[in-house]
Amino acid sequence: MTKAKTLIEHLEQQGISRRGFLKFCALTTSMMALPPSMAPGVARALETARRPSLIWLSFQECTGCTESLTRSHSPTLENIIFNYLSLDYHHTLQAASGEAAEQARETAMKENHGQYLVAVDGSIPVKDGGVYSTIAGISNLEMLQQTVEGAAAVVAIGTCAAFGGLPRAHPNPTGAVPVQELVRDKPVVNVSGCPPIPVVISGVLAHYLTFGRIPDLDDYGRPLSFFGTSIHDRCYRRPYYNKGLFAETFDDEGARKGWCLYKLGCKGPTTYNACATVKWNQGTSFPIQAGHGCFGCSEPDFWDAGGFYQPLSAGIGSVGGVAAVAVAAGAGAGIAAGLAQQSQRKHAQLQHEKVTVADLKESES
Amino acid sequence: MTSTEWLIWVRGPGLQLSLGIFILGMTYRIMQTYFLGRAKNLAEPRGSQWLHGMKTIWWRSFFHPGMTIRGYFTIISGYTFHLGFIITLLFLDQHIELFRSWTGLSWPALPPIVITITAVLGIAALVAVLVDRFADPVRYLLSDYQDYLCWVLTVLPLVTGLLLVYKMWLPYTSLLVVHIISFEILLVAIPFTKLSHVFTIFIARWYNGAIAGYKGVQS
Amino acid sequence: MTASADDDQQPPRFNAKPILNEIRHGVDRLLNDGQTTTIDLSRLPFDAEDERYLREALGDGEVYASVNALGESKVQETGVAGVWWVTHFDAAGAALGKYIEITTVPGILKSQPEDMLRGLHMLNARLGADQTITSVQEQQ
Numbered sequence: 001m002t003k004a005k006t007l008i009e010h011l012e013q014q015g016i017s018r019r020g021f022l023k024f025c026a027l028t029t030s031m032m033a034l035p036p037s038m039a040p041g042v043a044r045a046l047e048t049a050r051r052p053s054l055i056w057l058s059f060q061e062c063t064g065c066t067e068s069l070t071r072s073h074s075p076t077l078e079n080i081i082f083n084y085l086s087l088d089y090h091h092t093l094q095a096a097s098g099e100a101a102e103q104a105r106e107t108a109m110k111e112n113h114g115q116y117l118v119a120v121d122g123s124i125p126v127k128d129g130g131v132y133s134t135i136a137g138i139s140n141l142e143m144l145q146q147t148v149e150g151a152a153a154v155v156a157i158g159t160c161a162a163f164g165g166l167p168r169a170h171p172n173p174t175g176a177v178p179v180q181e182l183v184r185d186k187p188v189v190n191v192s193g194c195p196p197i198p199v200v201i202s203g204v205l206a207h208y209l210t211f212g213r214i215p216d217l218d219d220y221g222r223p224l225s226f227f228g229t230s231i232h233d234r235c236y237r238r239p240y241y242n243k244g245l246f247a248e249t250f251d252d253e254g255a256r257k258g259w260c261l262y263k264l265g266c267k268g269p270t271t272y273n274a275c276a277t278v279k280w281n282q283g284t285s286f287p288i289q290a291g292h293g294c295f296g297c298s299e300p301d302f303w304d305a306g307g308f309y310q311p312l313s314a315g316i317g318s319v320g321g322v323a324a325v326a327v328a329a330g331a332g333a334g335i336a337a338g339l340a341q342q343s344q345r346k347h348a349q350l351q352h353e354k355v356t357v358a359d360l361k362e363s364e365s
Numbered sequence: 366m367t368s369t370e371w372l373i374w375v376r377g378p379g380l381q382l383s384l385g386i387f388i389l390g391m392t393y394r395i396m397q398t399y400f401l402g403r404a405k406n407l408a409e410p411r412g413s414q415w416l417h418g419m420k421t422i423w424w425r426s427f428f429h430p431g432m433t434i435r436g437y438f439t440i441i442s443g444y445t446f447h448l449g450f451i452i453t454l455l456f457l458d459q460h461i462e463l464f465r466s467w468t469g470l471s472w473p474a475l476p477p478i479v480i481t482i483t484a485v486l487g488i489a490a491l492v493a494v495l496v497d498r499f500a501d502p503v504r505y506l507l508s509d510y511q512d513y514l515c516w517v518l519t520v521l522p523l524v525t526g527l528l529l530v531y532k533m534w535l536p537y538t539s540l541l542v543v544h545i546i547s548f549e550i551l552l553v554a555i556p557f558t559k560l561s562h563v564f565t566i567f568i569a570r571w572y573n574g575a576i577a578g579y580k581g582v583q584s
Numbered sequence: 585m586t587a588s589a590d591d592d593q594q595p596p597r598f599n600a601k602p603i604l605n606e607i608r609h610g611v612d613r614l615l616n617d618g619q620t621t622t623i624d625l626s627r628l629p630f631d632a633e634d635e636r637y638l639r640e641a642l643g644d645g646e647v648y649a650s651v652n653a654l655g656e657s658k659v660q661e662t663g664v665a666g667v668w669w670v671t672h673f674d675a676a677g678a679a680l681g682k683y684i685e686i687t688t689v690p691g692i693l694k695s696q697p698e699d700m701l702r703g704l705h706m707l708n709a710r711l712g713a714d715q716t717i718t719s720v721q722e723q724q
Contacts, residue, residue: 314466330392338400
């Protein structure tokens with residue numbers, strides 16, 4: 001069987017009808033978070049779409065992003081996307097290992113120079129020449145630079161690749177940095193989340209596949225279609241927030257009634273992601289629906305943004321020490337100033353000479 | 366810096382810094398005032414200084430007929446602003462959470478709609494007194510830059526807070542940063558401006574009451 | 585807490601109603617301008633409660649169809665003629681997408697020219713016909 005050149009050929013080879021293709025297009029449109037009226041346009045674009053090569057680089061990461069993707073909830077759809085994309089290198093998923101694996105990457109880079117997509121999960125350590133993470137004796141930093149050189153676009157998958165994530169959390173011992181700090185001359189899409197929602201990963205890839213370019217991005221380089229609204233804005237518990245009805249603990253009456261989790265540390269208001277609509281595990285639920293506040297895992301520096309169970313309006317870190325020092329310093333300075341002024345006054349009183357009539361006459365003349 | 370980094374800063378070091386300056390400044394002002402000392406009163410006391418001092422602190426918070434000698438405007442706008450500001454500050458859930466993170470204490474909140482009303486009333490009263498300050502020639506002449514600075518510093522937390530609750534103008538994260546910063550600037554400014562009256566008014570009242578108490582007259 | 589007990593027993597249904605209203609306008613558009621509408625329910629904060637509310641409000645209609653293409657798709661007309669539930673499943677039976685289509689016949693039910701052409705080829709081959717019937721598309 002010859003390698004299919006376009007998606008439609010690929011589907012025909014699999015015996016999928018035009019009707020099936022249209023269903024696929026409707027679902028892909030949905031997956032890209034585009035309005036259903038765009039489905040015919042998506043169909044037209046996919047008819048001529050070419051098969052891109054995808055190189056997946058895993059750096060300082062926990063493989064949670066790949067786990068998320070392989071447990072994605074619409075296997076048929078993702079299968080097609082991933083079968084259609086030529087996943088030429090992914091050191092966790094590929095059968096080859098060692099030199100053969102690295103060769104696959106180099107071959108893909110050579111054959112598709114300027115055309116291939118690079119997906120990165122994990123942050124890149126740059127301290128001490130990047131020695132803290134290496135693959136096949138090549139530092140992550142070097143491998144990224146090598147691989148990105150001929151890429152058409154880079155997709156940073158997960159919060160580590162997008163913003164540095166856990167490795168970059170204080171005190172960042174490896175000098176970890178996100179992809180966007182190292183790749184300046186190629187389009188970079190950040191698909192943040194710890195892990196990201198699988199359908200968001202495939203949605204971004206589908207977008208590239210369909211339109212041949214990356215989707216519209218927000219200020220953090222994330223696709224607007226998925227990261228355009230906050231969890232809070234789309235949260236089904238939002239009406240309770242508006243009414244001021246909050247769960248105070250995880251097992252009180254408010255928690256049982258499904259009231260807002262703001263006071264239990266929910267970061268929904270400052271977190272932009274699609275969890276509240278797309279949800280997890282085949283659209284079953286998402287953290288807030290399960291009774292736990294949002295961690296804000298798709299935002300930069302979420303590990304350093306205070307305790308997970310601290311309300312957003314509370315301070316980060318204790319103020320007790322600062323307050324004690326301030327009281328001591330303020331009291332010391334205040335007492336000193338007060339006493340100094342008191343003695344000044346007493347001194348002035350002692351120096352005070354009574355004015356006589358003669359003095360006044362003198363000054364008049 | 367991204368808005369998230371800003372948020373981490375204003376909730377962390379920014380808050381510690383501004384609260385530290387506020388406490389340091391206020392302690393300084395209070396201790397300085399106390400240690401200036403008072404002239405020795407050679408007359409025999411005819412009543413308790415403390416009792417009358419405390420009584421005056423309490424009773425001066427309330428309306429009494431002599432206050433309206435110059436009309437009702439200042440009284441009404443003054444009460445409206447101060448009550449609006451204090452209720453908004455102390456009885457919004459999010460604010461209580463901040464106080465709880467500092468002190469471990471918490472108390473029941475008022476519904477957001479009530480806080481919206483108190484905040485709007487507070488802002489309206491501030492606008493009214495500003496207009497009056499411009500309209501009244503004497504007040505206008507007596508005003509200096511500090512009066513306007515204090516006005517701006519006071520109105521900003523109310524306005525940004527209201528925008529935050531109703532999600533207007535800026536994205537939530539940026540607006541939250543702006544709101545917290547406006548509060549932190551206010552905190553820093555209080556000890557070093559007329560706004561220090563948030564504490565010193567009680568000293569002044571106590572002193573007035575104490576003098577009356579010493580003399581054995583009604584305070 | 586801060587609010588009365590009467591309004592916090594029921595979870596607020598704030599999505600089903602606006603959707604029902606959108607459907608109302610969609611039916612009006614279809615009737616008067618012939619314009620079709622598709623509402624993608626998987627991209628809204630829309631849970632099982634919302635769906636129950638909507639199903640109850642719309643009722644069941646006369647047509648029910650099952651399509652077997654890339655997994656199953658269920659198509660069901662509601663009690664409001666012209667308003668259809670369209671649910672796509674994958675081969676494993678998991679729901680991939682849920683839509684409300686406001687149209688006379690949902691697109692997924694219509695036969696597609698490309699598939700017809702394939703059928704035509706099949707019939708030509710089966711009959712071994714001397715005079716193969718070709719479509720206009722093929723002639724082009």
